[in-house]
Amino acid sequence: MRHLIIGYSVAAISAIKSIREFDKASEIVVLTDETSVYSRPLISYFLAGQVMKNKLSFIPKDFEEEMKITVRWNTAAKKIDSKKKTVLTADNEIIKYDRLLICTGGVPIKLPIDGYFEDISGIFTFVKLGEVEKLIKYIEKNKIKECVILGAGLIGMKAAEGLLARKIKIRIVEMADRLLANTFDKTASALLEEKLKESGSEFLKETTIKKIISKAKKLEALELSSGKTIKTRLLIMAVGVRPNIELCKGTGVAVNRGIVVNTKMETNIPGVYAAGDVAEGREFLSGENAVIAIWPVAARQGGVAGANMAGKITEYDGMFPMNSVTILGVPSISFGLTNPKTADYQILLSSEGGRYKKIVIKEDRIVGVVLVNAIERAGIFGLLIKQKLDVSALKKQLLLDDFGFLVLPRDFRKHFVTGEGTEV
Amino acid sequence: MKKIVIREEYCLGCRLCEVHCATAHSKSKNIIKTFKSAQGRPLSALVFEEQGYTTFALQCRHCKDAPCIESCLTSAMYKDKHGTVLHDTEKCVGCWMCIMACPFGVIKPDLKEKKVGSKCDFCTGREKPACVEHCPNHAIILKEYR
Ligand SMILES: Cc1cc2nc3c(=O)[nH]c(=O)nc-3n(C[C@H](O)[C@H](O)[C@H](O)COP(=O)(O)OP(=O)(O)OC[C@H]3O[C@@H](n4cnc5c(N)ncnc54)[C@H](O)[C@@H]3O)c2cc1C
Numbered sequence: 001m002r003h004l005i006i007g008y009s010v011a012a013i014s015a016i017k018s019i020r021e022f023d024k025a026s027e028i029v030v031l032t033d034e035t036s037v038y039s040r041p042l043i044s045y046f047l048a049g050q051v052m053k054n055k056l057s058f059i060p061k062d063f064e065e066e067m068k069i070t071v072r073w074n075t076a077a078k079k080i081d082s083k084k085k086t087v088l089t090a091d092n093e094i095i096k097y098d099r100l101l102i103c104t105g106g107v108p109i110k111l112p113i114d115g116y117f118e119d120i121s122g123i124f125t126f127v128k129l130g131e132v133e134k135l136i137k138y139i140e141k142n143k144i145k146e147c148v149i150l151g152a153g154l155i156g157m158k159a160a161e162g163l164l165a166r167k168i169k170i171r172i173v174e175m176a177d178r179l180l181a182n183t184f185d186k187t188a189s190a191l192l193e194e195k196l197k198e199s200g201s202e203f204l205k206e207t208t209i210k211k212i213i214s215k216a217k218k219l220e221a222l223e224l225s226s227g228k229t230i231k232t233r234l235l236i237m238a239v240g241v242r243p244n245i246e247l248c249k250g251t252g253v254a255v256n257r258g259i260v261v262n263t264k265m266e267t268n269i270p271g272v273y274a275a276g277d278v279a280e281g282r283e284f285l286s287g288e289n290a291v292i293a294i295w296p297v298a299a300r301q302g303g304v305a306g307a308n309m310a311g312k313i314t315e316y317d318g319m320f321p322m323n324s325v326t327i328l329g330v331p332s333i334s335f336g337l338t339n340p341k342t343a344d345y346q347i348l349l350s351s352e353g354g355r356y357k358k359i360v361i362k363e364d365r366i367v368g369v370v371l372v373n374a375i376e377r378a379g380i381f382g383l384l385i386k387q388k389l390d391v392s393a394l395k396k397q398l399l400l401d402d403f404g405f406l407v408l409p410r411d412f413r414k415h416f417v418t419g420e421g422t423e424v
Numbered sequence: 425m426k427k428i429v430i431r432e433e434y435c436l437g438c439r440l441c442e443v444h445c446a447t448a449h450s451k452s453k454n455i456i457k458t459f460k461s462a463q464g465r466p467l468s469a470l471v472f473e474e475q476g477y478t479t480f481a482l483q484c485r486h487c488k489d490a491p492c493i494e495s496c497l498t499s500a501m502y503k504d505k506h507g508t509v510l511h512d513t514e515k516c517v518g519c520w521m522c523i524m525a526c527p528f529g530v531i532k533p534d535l536k537e538k539k540v541g542s543k544c545d546f547c548t549g550r551e552k553p554a555c556v557e558h559c560p561n562h563a564i565i566l567k568e569y570r
Contacts, residue, residue, distance in 0.1 A: 014494075039497050039498055041497045042497060042498065042517065045517050051498075051517060055515070058496075058497070058498055058499040059499065295495060295497055295521065296494050296495040296521070296525060299494045299495070300494060303494075322524055323524070324519060324520040324521050324523065324524045326518070326519070326520065329535075331520055331535065333520065333523065333524045335524075375520055375523055375524075375533065376523070376532070376533070377471070377523075378520075378523050378524050378529070379491075379523060379524055379525055379526040379527050379528070379529050379531075380527065380529040382525065382527060383527035383528075386527075402474070402475075404473040404529065405473060405480075405482065405528075406473040406474070406475040406478055406479075406480070407475060416527070416528070417430060417480075417482060417485075
């Protein structure tokens, strides 16, 4: 039997480990269009010069031998034939499979901006190592001292962190009225905005780039929707990523925003699985399918997919969005639904000495949390969300700095704290 | 395998576990030197909680499917062959994904050094974890699990 895996990043690696836990014998072949394994979130640390290229991997050197897998580097998958159970590679090789796992991740969203051409130098995305290496060359060659980042989401802020470490002044252009608008409210954003200002950077909110102005294929300036024109020689496009579902077109594999999977990470086509940023699996809070493009979700989904591929039936019970972002020394962690749009939520707030905590409650259950400069023991909130603990009696304590297991109901606490391991 | 079990009913709130944990993880292994050092009081790998008369100290549960390992962006958090969850400071970049993922809240960040500041290593190399050995009332015990 042959397991074929497309993409070789965190979801794939979790899947491989998991397959090998239950199936030592089957063949595992991996196709990747890249030339190394690296931790994608580390590219901002690489840009900052804090992590060297040879430290970007997150697997042991002998992983391939230990797991007995064949990795085909620099070999993109081009086409899937789910009837014949084959994959065509970019070199026109046909590879047969018995079980297929698609974990091709995400691709940067490109907005159709007037004046944008692929070949203008000075415009970069911030998702892949190869791109960041080009960016570093560009910065060094052109002695870049300032730049513009389009998008103040996770990736834009990560790019900002890397660029600021290189003493590059940044201007962030964002449609929303705040940074990290998916999770942050204005109060949380203000704490970061203050730091940005201190660093000599600028935050241009509620505006976007209307036109890219270039001369002789070189970036020169940007025209904003606010009417302002700003000169710059470096633009980072960080408006987000979308699932990389290109391969599924015309294959019969059902896609929505991402590849739709059931709780076994299997697509509508038996034997074909998907996991990670490309997949649309169960979201815990809503119970519906959604793309949650974060590392722990990719790791968990990959593991579940791998187990099922190896014949060990395993269910994915769903996860919810969460993230940890540190910008300019300001650490923040968020979970779940943090900016509810309707009135049937209760919101608890505390803001003291730059420490901000926000807890979003629905029907006496926590469904969202934001912590800025107050991340100690943050994971306990994740546990409470996951366990849907009734917090009606503890609302006063949730925001206190000594919040911990002792304020939780005794039975709940004992169940988790004593005993063999977590049931989380 | 052996697990550290905590029994809040027996906890006196003396915090000796923290003192001995910090000492066991210090360079000198000497209580006085550890607590009088120029760097200030070291972090212990336990989290001490107190509400009214109830107290307890909690440390890493060394989960079977450890969420901190799953979330770690660098593989700094890993499991050794005995099932102990360990942390490699060298690889840590201080992204705090583990702080986010740990349902027990027992990993402490060192925000200045941008590294995980302390995390229970089951006193690897010692016969018995220091907190277990020095708990005067058996509120922290070792138990064999299979
Ligand atoms: C700058 C940045 C910072 C981030 N920071 C965080 C963070 O702090 N915390 C967090 O939780 N998440 C973070 N993320 C998100 C995280 O990196 C992703 O969720 C995770 O990498 C998803 O893993 P994956 O295995 O699904 O896909 P990916 O890591 O995207 O890997 C997919 C792989 O498939 C390959 N591929 C694609 N198409 C083909 C093909 N046709 N043939 C062969 N190979 C193909 C790609 O080249 C790639 O190597 C960050 C992302 C970025 C870009």
